[in-house]
Amino acid sequence: xxxxxxxxxxxxxxxxxxxxxxxxxxxxxxxxxxxxxxxxxxxxxxxxxxxxxxxxxxxxxxxxxxxxxxxxxxxxxxxxxxxxxxxxxxxxxxxxxxxxxxxxxxxxxxxxxxxxxxxxxxxxxxxxxxxxxxxxxxxxxxxxxxxxxxxxxxxxxxxxxxxxxxxxxxxxxxxxxxxxxxxxxxxxxxxxxxxxxxxxxxxxxxxxxxxxxxxxxxxxxxxxxxxxxxxxxxxxxxxxxxxxxxxxxxxxxxxxxxxxxxxxxxxxxxxxxxxxxxxxxxxxxxxxxxxxxxxxxxxxxxxxxxxxxxxxxxxxxxxxxxxxxxxxxxxxxxxxxxxxxxxxxxxxxxxxxxxxxxxxxxxxxxxxxxxxxxxxxxxxxxxxxxxxxxxxxxxxxxxxxxxxxxxxxxxxxxxxxxxxxxxxxxxxxxxxxxxxxxxxxxxxxxxxxxxxxxxxxxxxxxxxxxxxxxx
Numbered sequence: 037x038x039x040x041x042x043x044x045x046x047x048x049x050x051x052x053x054x055x056x057x058x059x060x061x062x063x064x065x066x067x068x069x070x071x072x073x074x075x076x077x078x079x080x081x082x083x084x085x086x087x088x089x090x091x092x093x094x095x096x097x098x099x100x101x102x103x104x105x106x107x108x109x110x111x112x113x114x115x116x117x118x119x120x121x122x123x124x125x126x127x128x129x130x131x132x133x134x135x136x137x138x139x140x141x142x143x144x145x146x147x148x149x150x151x152x153x154x155x156x157x158x159x160x161x162x163x164x165x166x167x168x169x170x171x172x173x174x175x176x177x178x179x180x181x182x183x184x185x186x187x188x189x190x191x192x193x194x195x196x197x198x199x200x201x202x203x204x205x206x207x208x209x210x211x212x213x214x215x216x217x218x219x220x221x222x223x224x225x226x227x228x229x230x231x232x233x234x235x236x237x238x239x240x241x242x243x244x245x246x247x248x249x250x251x252x253x254x255x256x257x258x259x260x261x262x263x264x265x266x267x268x269x270x271x272x273x274x275x276x277x278x279x280x281x282x283x284x285x286x287x288x289x290x291x292x293x294x295x296x297x298x299x300x301x302x303x304x305x306x307x308x309x310x311x312x313x314x315x316x317x318x319x320x321x322x323x324x325x326x327x328x329x330x331x332x333x334x335x336x337x338x339x340x341x342x343x344x345x346x347x348x349x350x351x352x353x354x355x356x357x358x359x360x361x362x363x364x365x366x367x368x369x370x371x372x373x374x375x376x377x378x379x380x381x382x383x384x385x386x387x388x389x390x391x392x393x394x395x396x397x398x399x400x401x402x403x404x405x406x407x408x409x410x411x412x413x414x415x416x417x418x419x420x421x422x423x424x425x426x427x428x429x430x431x432x433x434x435x436x437x438x439x440x441x442x443x444x445x446x447x448x449x450x451x452x453x454x455x456x457x458x459x460x461x462x463x464x465x466x467x468x469x470x471x472x473x474x475x476x477x478x479x480x481x482x483x484x485x486x487x488x489x490x491x492x493x494x495x496x497x498x499x500x501x502x503x504x505x506x507x
Contacts, residue, residue, distance in 0.1 A: 038299070041061075041064070041070075041076070041077065041191060042088060043060050044059065045055070045060075045088065046056060046085075048069060048273050050280065053088050053092045054091075054092045054093075054095040054096045054099070057086075057093065057096040057100050058100060058207060058391075058489055059220065061096065061100055061105070061118050062078075062100060062103075062105060064116065064281070064331045065105050065300050067153060068276035068422060070116045071116060072115070072117065072118070073114050073116075074115065074116050075113045075114065075115045075116075075474065076097070076106065076113065076114045076115065078094040078113065079094050080182035089241050089438060091189065091253075093139065093237065093491070094172055095405070097114055097260070098402055098405060098406070099405065099406075100201060100407060101114070101482065102405070102406035102409060102410075102484055103409070103483060103484035104117060104118060104483025104485035104486060105118055105485070107296055109155075111161075111289070111297065112337055115492065117314070117402065121249070123146045129250070130289075130416075136391070137457055138160065140241075140456060141453070141456055141457070141458050142457050142458070142482055142486045142487075142489060142490040143454060143478075143481065143482070144458060144459050144475050144477045144478050144482065144487075144490055145458060145459075145460055146160040146287065146433065146460065146477065146478035147346075147347070147351070147402070147433070147434070147478060147480075148433070148478050148480055148481040149346070149348070149349070149350060149353070149480040149481065150403055150406060150407075150434060150480055150481060151350065151481065153309065153349045154350065155290060156395060156399055158387075158394070158395030158398065158399075159326070159390055159395060159399075160389035160392060161389075161393075161395075162386045162387070162389035162393065162395060163386045164480075165385075165386075165389045166382050166383075166385035166386035166389060167382060172381065173378060174378075175381075176377050176379070176380070176381035177206070177377065178372045178373045178375075178376050178377050179206050179207065179372060179377070180205065180206060180207025180226055180339075180357070180377060180379065180384060181194060181385060181388060182202060182383040183239050183384075183388035183389075183392070184384045184385070184387055184388040184391075184394075185202040185203075185205040185206075185207065185357075186202040186344060186386070186388075187388045187391035188202075188205050188207075188343075188357050188391070189201055189202050189204065189205055189307065189391045191391055191397075192343075194397070195318075195328075195397075195400075196315070196318060196329055196332070196365050197330060197332060197343070198329060198359065199332070199489065200359050204359050204361055204365070204366060205344050205357050205359060205370055206357065206358040206360060206369065207356075207357055207377060207379055207384060208355070208356045208357060208358055208378075208379070209345050209354045209355060209356070209378040209379050210323070210346055210351070210353075210354045210355060210356045211241075211242070211244045211314065211316065211342055211346070212241065212358055213297050213325065213354075213356070213378055214342045214344075214357075214358050214382065215242060215245045215246055215279075215312070216245060216248075216249040217341070217358070217368060217371055217372060217375070218277065218310075218312055218340060218342075218358075219232070219246060219249035219250055219251045220249070220363060220371040221370070221371045222251070222276050222310065222367075223250065224370065224371065225276070225366050225367060227250050227436055228274055229250050230249055230252070230275075231251065231252045231254060231275040231276050231277075232251045232252070232253055232254065232258070232275060232276065232277045232279060232312075233245050233254045233256055233275040233277070233278040233279070234246070234253055234255050234278075235255070235256060235258045235262060235263060235279070235280060235281065235285065235286075236255035236258065236467045236468055237258075237279070237286075237287060237288065237462070237465035237466045237467070237468060237471075237472075238255070238259050238279075238286060238465065238467065239281070239286050239287075239314070239465075240464060240465060241355055242279060244350060245469060245486070246345055247281070249254070250271055251424075254275055254418070254478075255467045255468050255469075256271075257287070257469040258285070258288075259288065259289035259290070260282065260285060260427065261285060261290035261291060261292055261293065261296070262280060262282055262285045262291075262292040262296070262450075263280065263292075263296075263300070263302060263465040264296055265296055265302075265303060266301030268300065268303045271456075274308075275309060275312065277303040277309060277310040277311070277312055277433070278300075278304070278309055278310075278312065278464045279291070279312040279314060280300070280311065280312070280313060280314065280330075281314045281316065281331055282297055282300075282313060282329075283315055283317075283318040283327065283431075284316070284317055284318065284325075284428075284431050286314070286316065286465075287428065287434065287436060287462065288359075288426055288427065288428060288436060289428020289429065289431075289434075289435075290428075290430075291327055291342060291430070291431075292327070292329075296328055296335065296394050297327070297328075297333060298335075299361055300330070301333060301335035301337045301339070301425070302335070302379075304335075304337040304459060305336045305337040306336060306350075307350055308338075308340075310338045310339075310340060310364050310481060311328045311330060311337060311338065311339045312340050312342055313329060313331055313339055313340065313341050314342045314344075315329060315341055315342065315343050316343075316344055316346075316347055317347040317432040317433060318348070318431070319347070319348050319400050319404075320400075320403070320404060320407055320431050320433065321394075322404075322408055322411055322429065322430060322431055329341060329484060331359055338362050338363060338364040339361075340358055340359070340360055340365075340368070341358065341359035341360075342356070342358060343356055343357045343358070344356035344357075345358070345387070346492055347432075347433060347480075348396065348399070348400055348403075349396070353383065353387075353388060354379070355379055355383060355384070358493065366459045370385060372493040376401075383412035386498040389431060392415065407433060407479065409479060409484060410479040410482075410484055410487050411429055411479065412436075412485055413478060413479075413488055413491065414426065414429065414435050414487075414491065415429070415486060416478070417488075417491040417492070417495055418437065418491065418495065420454060421498075422496070423439075423440050423443070423498060423499075423502050424437050424438065424439060424440075424498065425437070425474075427475075432481060433478055433480035434476055434477060434478045434479065434480075435476075435477045435479065436462060436474055436475070436476055437474050437475045437476075437477060437494075438462070438473065438474040438475075438484070438497070438500065439471060439473050439474050440473075441473060441476070442501070442502065443473075443498060443501045444473065444503060445461040445462060445463065445473050445474055445475055446461055446463070447501070448475065448494075448498065448501065449461055449475065450492075451497055451501075452494055453496060454495060455497070456493070456494050457475075457493050459475045459477060459494070460473070460475065460476050461475060461476070462474035462475060462476055475494075480491055488500050
């Protein structure tokens with residue numbers, strides 16, 4: 037049933053038209069005027085009725101979808117997703133909302149983006165085009181379909197300012213596959229288990245994958261902005277490779293200054309150290325423009341850019357890419373030729389269609405707006421508290437909440453889970469250095485309603501634990 041909407045916007049107000057429309061629709065949902073059986077008018081029709089541009093209505097629908105009030109159903113239209121009491125239109129156990137598992141747990145585990153791209157009309161069109169193409173009887177090319185490699189090169193030029201050709205791109209099954217392939221390539225050079233240096237704290241999965249692939253993993257304690265050149269100069273012996281997250285240190289969230297990036301390159305070149313640059317979520321910057329990728333800076337050092345669609349689209353795809361040049365590039369290509377591509381050809385074709393058609397760029401723009409709103413929720417709930425330190429919010433999909441010593445992160449996570457919120461502790465990201473007391477909160481997957489509910493639970497627990505007498 038399509039809803040009749042008695043809406044009036046004030047063109048003379050200082051409040052933007054889209055924000056006015058968001059407020060009116062949200063109020064109509066919360067007071068029960070709009071209910072889950074209602075479908076909203078198409079964006080073009082509502083825009084014509086209100087006398088505004090279609091973009092105003094699109095932005096309002098997108099924000100309310102991100103907040104969890106609306107649900108886009110493609111050609112079936114946009115419908116109300118919650119009742120006036122804020123509960124879902126159907127039981128959580130029947131159809132969990134993004135960010136909640138089948139038991140109704142609100143999952144704030146980091147690294148999980150919005151599930152929106154799979155409801156994107158452009159994404160479905162890209163798949164239809166891919167499956168309608170003639171089926172090739174040969175295996176997909178080892179380095180990836182030329183169309184996808186070209187699309188990735190074009191995307192990197194637009195989003196990261198990287199001048200690369202399709203020949204520089206190798207398609208991978210995500211970051212784990214990229215790291216395994218890198219270890220295989222390094223072994224061709226070293227003829228022994230390669231020594232790979234990682235940041236501490238850092239990505240635990242990367243440590244496990246590198247170890248499982250046969251490398252010796254070393255760690256270097258780093259601060260919020262990553263490693264410093266002085267630490268590298270003090271190393272007793274050089275590793276074969278170093279894995280860094282310069283654009284958004286994982287998980288602490290800082291970014292490596294340009295001076296340190298140049299110093300890293302200057303150190304790596306004469307010492308023949310391969311730099312593995314994990315550029316995992318650089319599309320999502322909330323305050324400052326991204327600094328240039330290491331792979332784009334002038335240097336003779338061997339730099340391998342590791343990229344993934346897990347954060348921009350979904351880890352469900354298991355697809356990413358490497359940008360490679362020079363000697364290490366030749367070794368990586370040789371290793372990929374021996375192993376073949378693990379990414380299905382139809383998936384590669386669909387991704388190529390989606391990127392080339394502008395679908396990825398439009399999705400990233402929508403996701404930026406959603407994530408910016410959820411970031412604002414975090415700042416609103418936690419930014420003014422004296423008993424926590426909020427960090428890592430310049431970009432990406434997660435935040436770090438540092439806690440006072442009298443609020444143990446492990447106990448807080450355990451009690452939060454008992455109240456229906458899953459969080460992870462900051463300590464799990466430390467390998468050898470003493471861990472910090474805090475949480476790492478992912479805000480990409482949950483809706484705004486779920487995130488607000490979860491933050492209310494967490495702030496309540498933090499306040500209660502802070503007031504409790506020491507045990």
